[in-house]
Amino acid sequence: MALKSRLKRTVAPDDFAFRELFEANYSMVFRHLILIVGEQATAEDIAQETFIKLYERPPEEFTNLSGWLIKVSTNLAYNYLRGEKSRKRREMADMSITEISADDCFRASETGEVRDALRRLDYRDRALIVLKFYGFSYGEIAEMTGVKKSSVGKVLARALEKFKQAYERKS
Amino acid sequence: MCYEEGMLQAYIDRELPGRKRWEIEAHIERCGACRERLALLQDANEAASARLAELSKQLHDNPVSTEAAWVRLTQDERIAAQARRRGVFEMLQGRLKTVLVPVAAVAVLAIALSLAPVRGIAADFLNIFRVQNVEVITISPGDMDELRKLGEEGRGMVDIENLGKIETSGHTPPAQVSFKAAKDAVDFELKQPGGMDGYSAPSFTLQKGFSTSFTLDVDKANEIFKSFGAAELLPKALDGERFTAKMPTVVMANYSKNSGGMVSIGQARSPEFILPAGVDADAVRDVLLSLPVLPENIRRQLMAIKDWRNTLIIPNIDGSAQEVKVGSEDGVFVTPAPEHAYGDSALIWQKDGVIYMVSGQLDLVAAQEIAASMR
Numbered sequence: 001m002a003l004k005s006r007l008k009r010t011v012a013p014d015d016f017a018f019r020e021l022f023e024a025n026y027s028m029v030f031r032h033l034i035l036i037v038g039e040q041a042t043a044e045d046i047a048q049e050t051f052i053k054l055y056e057r058p059p060e061e062f063t064n065l066s067g068w069l070i071k072v073s074t075n076l077a078y079n080y081l082r083g084e085k086s087r088k089r090r091e092m093a094d095m096s097i098t099e100i101s102a103d104d105c106f107r108a109s110e111t112g113e114v115r116d117a118l119r120r121l122d123y124r125d126r127a128l129i130v131l132k133f134y135g136f137s138y139g140e141i142a143e144m145t146g147v148k149k150s151s152v153g154k155v156l157a158r159a160l161e162k163f164k165q166a167y168e169r170k171s
Numbered sequence: 172m173c174y175e176e177g178m179l180q181a182y183i184d185r186e187l188p189g190r191k192r193w194e195i196e197a198h199i200e201r202c203g204a205c206r207e208r209l210a211l212l213q214d215a216n217e218a219a220s221a222r223l224a225e226l227s228k229q230l231h232d233n234p235v236s237t238e239a240a241w242v243r244l245t246q247d248e249r250i251a252a253q254a255r256r257r258g259v260f261e262m263l264q265g266r267l268k269t270v271l272v273p274v275a276a277v278a279v280l281a282i283a284l285s286l287a288p289v290r291g292i293a294a295d296f297l298n299i300f301r302v303q304n305v306e307v308i309t310i311s312p313g314d315m316d317e318l319r320k321l322g323e324e325g326r327g328m329v330d331i332e333n334l335g336k337i338e339t340s341g342h343t344p345p346a347q348v349s350f351k352a353a354k355d356a357v358d359f360e361l362k363q364p365g366g367m368d369g370y371s372a373p374s375f376t377l378q379k380g381f382s383t384s385f386t387l388d389v390d391k392a393n394e395i396f397k398s399f400g401a402a403e404l405l406p407k408a409l410d411g412e413r414f415t416a417k418m419p420t421v422v423m424a425n426y427s428k429n430s431g432g433m434v435s436i437g438q439a440r441s442p443e444f445i446l447p448a449g450v451d452a453d454a455v456r457d458v459l460l461s462l463p464v465l466p467e468n469i470r471r472q473l474m475a476i477k478d479w480r481n482t483l484i485i486p487n488i489d490g491s492a493q494e495v496k497v498g499s500e501d502g503v504f505v506t507p508a509p510e511h512a513y514g515d516s517a518l519i520w521q522k523d524g525v526i527y528m529v530s531g532q533l534d535l536v537a538a539q540e541i542a543a544s545m546r
Contacts, residue, residue, distance in 0.1 A: 022241060022244070026235065031231070052249055129219055153179075154175070156180050157212055158176070160212070167222060
């Protein structure tokens, strides 16, 4: 029986089939989200949403489950960050404060310089760099981030340059 | 014609078709400016890769609390709502579900199993059953193969929802509560383990009691039973009858281990199973047990349980469950199958009308020690 129908049929939250998938993949998804959204509590929330999606609507194929999880979690993170950005804009307008970092949620915290540098980038740039680092194709990156496939190269090149500058300024 | 950075980046990432690549390579041969741009880009790419590798290593050095995330996930209402619609006893404590076979004919077994853990207190118009014993039946690899084969033939694809209607009332999601609130929520004295050295102070989760009713559609059920080749069918009189399972309030005390992992101690009254007036539970049981799809070995064991009305049956798959002693009481120790290295084991027993469960990554001795220390 295909794993999908097995999962569909048998997954109760304490079932091994689902729990096993959760235990095998949770930390990967969480670490990925830490890179994208920066903040632990938000990363935990979005990781949870990702696994609820897996539970409710598992993919057709399980051959590349980690790819699927990265895609779904990136999409969710993106929606969240986009909402966050516009929420902050609205708040800014209300308070007429002029300076804003779009990514306050990537707040300064524990780890080192690389993270600082990454943190200083816009969330779109950050996502592109991270996804490329994982080895996703431009087509997949486009699908996950909504950046046009034909623009991925350009946006990525600029993002990498900014990342480099941010890092060098720091060190 | 010079190339802008996006194109060069795509070249580095091997995203361009062959012909375009050659064009760029030929151009770079001749154009110093593009060569320099490409070199800078390559530099930025390599630096970024190196830094992300470093960062990702850092992140890997920080442990992620998968256990806590799992607990939180299972408390999400969307997950809980799905779980609620499933079997019967596993709702008392979902972990039990882990020993049920995730394949075919589960529906048949589920009915047999959920009718089994019952005790008739012959009230005038209701049959109320409570769990008083726990017994293990052994499901051999051969039985599993048989069940699996049914699943592959599509005959095991029976959801209990195809046999009738399931309704749940009074269910609320589990909530984190104080010890006092947990204590007040049950009508028995909560016990606490003695020496939990190396563990945090417990947090308490309360799952309030609720009830689930199953209204049987005899025609549908018999149709399915017939497709299984059943000779005996359910009597027409059962049509539209409501079977109710009253799930007790469950208190879980969760102790986190400082070195990671968690031990949970659950306490609850027995669930109750209520059959409508005049339903001959033995007759229903006979029909279910005579289903030809039930492997002979399982049938024999189910038949052999004399006090079936008050016995909770735990299937033992590949040695996953064994009958043990907890003090002077009979109990069952359930371990995850070997391939599920991270699964929890559970020790379950009942005493003075309360069902207890100790679960975590524990071996029998450790679980028995915790059980023995409970006062």
